[in-house]
Amino acid sequence: NAGVTQTPKFQVLKTGQSMTLQCAQDMNHNSMYWYRQDPGMGLRLIYYSASEGTTDKGEVPNGYNVSRLNKREFSLRLESAAPSQTSVYFCASSATGTGWDTQYFGPGTRLTVL
């Protein structure tokens, strides 16, 4: 079991470039999440997918889009990267998305936008 995997681990972009962060889980979880982590702050939710076929905005969705490709995969796209999107991005999954559910995290993607 790999758990939650993310690619790439590191990425440097120039302002205006686009890219997609990939996330996959092998735990047969229904719910998946994308967070960003900035220095001195806790994680902030960008988008989540409560179940296959649904996506919803989180706290900081502007500048991002997501796709729940299938039950395993949930991608995050930056259409036109900005320096303010420099951050560490974490993908997570949970079995059902209920309040009691534990979220399990991938190793993170460190993104720098110049």
Add this chain to the structure above:
Amino acid sequence: AQKVTQAQTEISVVEKEDVTLDCVYETRDTTYYLFWYKQPPSGELVFLIRRNSFDEQNEISGRYSWNFQKSTSSFNFTITASQVVDSAVYFCALSERVPMDSNYQLIWGAGTKLIIKP
């Protein structure tokens, strides 16, 4: 409004000392859930514990213990006889229902960086 407050930005102690990390939360829900996660220097996020709002029993797991008090909206984490390997950033998080929705969201504190000196 800040929903999860971890007032201690950084704590530094000498190995074998006991240390308590504070977490204060704010919610209007009667049903909610609290979590602690650890983020070691390698960067991954590791789940430590979860509690629901109806269970105020303290929990002990080896050198780790958690004190949940609804009266003060606190969920504090104590490490007894700290070790260098405990050095990490520790996050407290609150799971509550999204307004007008049936889904839940995790609201995170800013984290406490714990440094254990040998």
